[in-house]
Amino acid sequence: MMAQSKxxxxxxxxPPRADFEILSRTVYGKPLVYLDSAASAQKPRQxxxxxxxxxxxxxxxxxxxxHYLSATATQRYEAARxxxxxxxxxxxAEEIIFTKGGTEAINLVSYSWLxxxxxxxxxxxxxxxxxxxxxxxxxxxRERHGAVLKWVDVxxxxxxxVDAFDAAIGPKTKLVAVAHMSNVLGTVTPLKEIVVxxxxxxxxxLADGCxxxxxxxxxxxxxxxxxxxxxxxxxxxPTGIGALYAKRAHLGAxxxxxxxxxxxREVTRDVVTYADPPVRFEAGTPPIIESVGLAxxxxxxxxxxxxxxxxxxLSLLSxxxxxxxxxxxxxxIGDAPGKGAILxxxxxxxxxxxxxxxxxxxxxxxxxxxxxxxxxxxxxxxxSTTRASFALYNTREDVDALVExxxxxxxxxx
Amino acid sequence: xxxxxxxxxLYQEVILDHSRHPRHFGALAGATHTGEGYxxxxxxxxxxxxxxxxxxxxxxxxxxxxxCAISQAxxxxxxxxxxxxxxxxxxxxxxxxxxxxKGEDASDLVGDDRDRLNVMAGVSAFPMxxxxxxxxxxxxxxxxxxxxxxxxx
Numbered sequence: 001m002m003a004q005s006k007x008x009x010x011x012x013x014x015p016p017r018a019d020f021e022i023l024s025r026t027v028y029g030k031p032l033v034y035l036d037s038a039a040s041a042q043k044p045r046q047x048x049x050x051x052x053x054x055x056x057x058x059x060x061x062x063x064x065x066x067h068y069l070s071a072t073a074t075q076r077y078e079a080a081r082x083x084x085x086x087x088x089x090x091x092x093a094e095e096i097i098f099t100k101g102g103t104e105a106i107n108l109v110s111y112s113w114l115x116x117x118x119x120x121x122x123x124x125x126x127x128x129x130x131x132x133x134x135x136x137x138x139x140x141x142r143e144r145h146g147a148v149l150k151w152v153d154v155x156x157x158x159x160x161x162v163d164a165f166d167a168a169i170g171p172k173t174k175l176v177a178v179a180h181m182s183n184v185l186g187t188v189t190p191l192k193e194i195v196v197x198x199x200x201x202x203x204x205x206l207a208d209g210c211x212x213x214x215x216x217x218x219x220x221x222x223x224x225x226x227x228x229x230x231x232x233x234x235x236x237x238p239t240g241i242g243a244l245y246a247k248r249a250h251l252g253a254x255x256x257x258x259x260x261x262x263x264x265r266e267v268t269r270d271v272v273t274y275a276d277p278p279v280r281f282e283a284g285t286p287p288i289i290e291s292v293g294l295a296x297x298x299x300x301x302x303x304x305x306x307x308x309x310x311x312x313x314l315s316l317l318s319x320x321x322x323x324x325x326x327x328x329x330x331x332x333i334g335d336a337p338g339k340g341a342i343l344x345x346x347x348x349x350x351x352x353x354x355x356x357x358x359x360x361x362x363x364x365x366x367x368x369x370x371x372x373x374x375x376x377x378x379x380x381x382x383x384s385t386t387r388a389s390f391a392l393y394n395t396r397e398d399v400d401a402l403v404e405x406x407x408x409x410x411x412x413x414x
Numbered sequence: 415x416x417x418x419x420x421x422x423x424l425y426q427e428v429i430l431d432h433s434r435h436p437r438h439f440g441a442l443a444g445a446t447h448t449g450e451g452y453x454x455x456x457x458x459x460x461x462x463x464x465x466x467x468x469x470x471x472x473x474x475x476x477x478x479x480x481x482c483a484i485s486q487a488x489x490x491x492x493x494x495x496x497x498x499x500x501x502x503x504x505x506x507x508x509x510x511x512x513x514x515x516k517g518e519d520a521s522d523l524v525g526d527d528r529d530r531l532n533v534m535a536g537v538s539a540f541p542m543x544x545x546x547x548x549x550x551x552x553x554x555x556x557x558x559x560x561x562x563x564x565x566x567x
Contacts, residue, residue, distance in 0.1 A: 028418065351482035353456050354425070357540060361418045370457040383457045383480060412425050413483060 013305070013312040015393045019044035023393060030363030033401040038183050038211060038342055038389030039367050041236045043297070050296035051238065051289050062288055063262060063279075077288055080295035081278070084243050087298045088228060089219040095251065097244045097278040098286055102210040103133040105229035105244035106177075108281060109206055110137035112254040113227075113246075114175055120146030123173045125203075127152045127160060127189070128379045129182040132372040134208040138177060148172075154379065158185035159336035162193045169201050176205045180212025180228075184371045184387065185334030186317070186342030188216060195224050204250070210234055210242075214391075215313065215340040217306050220245050232290065236391075237297030241290035244281075251277040258283035309392045313341035316390040316399055323403040329410065333380050341390035344371075347406075350413045352384040358409040359386075364401050423536030424543075425483065433483040438493035442476040449557025451479075451549045458485055458546075462493075462553045470500050475554075482546050488534060489550030495530060501558055507531075508551045514538070515547045 017023055020042045025032050034042060054076060060069035062077045078093070085093045099105045114124075124138045128151050141147040150173070152164045160178075169176065176198045181188045191212075195205045204226035209218060213230040220228050227250070231242040246254070256263060256274050260283035265273040274280045301309075320343050324330050329348040347355055356368035367387045370377045377383060388402055442463035451460045460479035467473045475497050477489045492511075496504040510523035511531055517538030523531060537547045 351456075351458075353482040353543070353546065354484070357424070357543060358421060361421050369455060374457065377457065412421070413430065 013308040013392075015312070015395055016044070016304075017393055017395075019046060019300075020393050021045065027363050027365075028361055030361075031401075033362075033364040033398045035388040035390065035394065035398060035402060036365045036367050037214075037391035037394075038234070038387065040233045040239070041214070041391055042393065043236055043238065043293075044300055046300050047237055047293050047296045051293040054292040055289055059289065061285055073288055076295075077286065077291050080291035083295040083298050087218070087302070088213075088230075088243075088245050089221055090245050091221060092248060094276075094278055095245055095248055097246065097251075097281045098291060099229075099242045099244055099281075100240055100287065101233070101242035102208065102229045102231035103242075105231075105242050106134055106206065106208060107137045108244055108257050109227050109229075109246070110141060112257045112281065113250055115141055115145060116255055117174055118145040118147050121148060121172060122146075123148045123150050123170060125150045125152060125165065125168045125173055125176045125198075127154060127178050129154050129158070129160075129185055129187060129373065129376045130177070130179055131183050131208060131210070132374070133210070134177055134179060134206075135375065147174075151375070152178075154185070154187065154376075155336075157336050158182065158187045158334035158339070160187060160189045160194075162190050162197060165194055165197045169198055169203055171201075173198075173201065173203045176203055177208070178205070179208045179210075180218070181209075181215060181340050181342075182334065182373075182376075183211050183342070184344050184373045184376055184385065185336065186339040186344070187334060187336040188212065188338055188340055191225065192223050195226075199224065211340070211342075215310060226250055232294040232297060235294070235297050236300060238287075238290045238293035241287040241294050243294075246277075248277075251281075254281070256283075257281050260284045262286070304392065313390045313392065313394070316394050316396065317341040317343060319396060319399045320388060320390075320402060323399065324406065327406065327410070329414065330406070333382070333385055342387060343389070344385040344387045346382050346385050347409070350409065352386040354413055355386050355406075355409050358412060359402070359405040362401065362405040362408065364405045366402070420536060420539040424540060426533060426536070428533040429483060429487040432487035432490040436477070436486055436490040438476045438490065438497070440476050440478060442474060445474075445476075447557040449553040449555075451553030451556070453481075453485070453545055453549050455545060456482070458482065458549065460485065460489060460550050460553050462489075462550060462557050464554070464557055466501060466558070470502070472496055472499055472501065472504060477550060477553075481549070482543075484537060484543055484546040485549050488547045491530065491534065492550050492554065495527070496554070505555065505558070508555060511551060512548060515544055 058072045060073045062074040081093045084096045150168050198205045206227035207225050209230045228245040233239040263283040331346045333344045352368035369384045445463035446466050447464040449462045458481035462477045465474040475493045513520035515537040
């Protein structure tokens, strides 16, 4: 018998509104209420300042350069890699590859690691709640190499049944690719347990951490996950940069991705040899200024008590969830236990785009549509949903504005 | 709180009525032309079926599909207005409609056509929603320009 432990009291978290100047602006004469952070988060002054300072005082191209600024910029770029390593608790900085985003990170695994290993009929296991960025790269392998996509369903509440992976993973399975957190349902997958089940059958696991890395504390060693993809712009960082964590053993067995400068050891007229990871996978001039921004964003996140941030975001989710319970015309999609701070819903007789347009004129920014998760839309029998997502800078007043806007939309369109 | 005027214009009663009670909605037996439209932004789909007679006149038209209030109202209004016109007249009307919802010079729309389509003019204040308004019209155009020939049996 386990002793009942009370939840650890979390210090009251004060949303750092002042760090996000954009949040004090108005739209259509109304205060901005930004509830679309799952699509892209706003950037704090600390991130923007770091990029600006670097560009003004230390910028040059990285690597190879002999001069002072190139050496300085290279140090900053590699320091950013170390920051990302620390953020994910990876074993070595070499296991972090900078990409232009989460999508490129997953495409890199598809192209460089899995494609050469696929025989016709080999299987890739995914869940129905994946973002298109964790679906289409595998469809490429279906189209080009005869791979078979095997889909793990979610329960009606959006939760994931770990046992379903046991059934889906077979002798032909080459990879399990799952979202750490659903961008539509907010479901947090039991990633560690999925890895255990997959590894028991010798199958590696890729986690799409584009949402998960924002809201969960990630420890890739503890998770024992093989690949973990993240993107900077959802982590309060800049666009144009993301990262792939890959276990060192896999990295050594991956063919190069893009060909170009930086990723080579030597090029002759007849042959080319490649640099070691991670730069083998970073052809061309990388996102240098963005790497400084990403590092600043990860430092920014680390400057808070992450448990307190999570508790704050979940309290907003819970406030919104309770408020919409009284709207009998509104159906929430995704109520999995332990889910993160994303609320998706369908309104009876009101299309998501009409709802979002009316909320927009109230200053409330939400996302409406299929959220790049069409198989999930099909699973729940909807064409689209409206999604409010909560970040560390949101407040109870933001939720009030959302609820008020929903009342108004119903009045106009109901 | 006074309701936003542009919002009031976008979702005026005529639009909501068309969207809630679309005219010419459903399948069409004996269609000579069918077009399928898809808006990848929202995932909405629409089908437009037409019967074009030997004289090049739209003898009948229907649409199917689900979508937002704007796209449904626009499709309903379109079918209501082009039924009985020649293909050339329908295409000319479409040209005027596109000008109108994009906020461009729509002086080619006159008389009763202008009066009826004016209910959609509010869309021009919502650039993100113009595609909702034009989906059915583009679908009709693609049907008339070949589209997928409907089966006659």
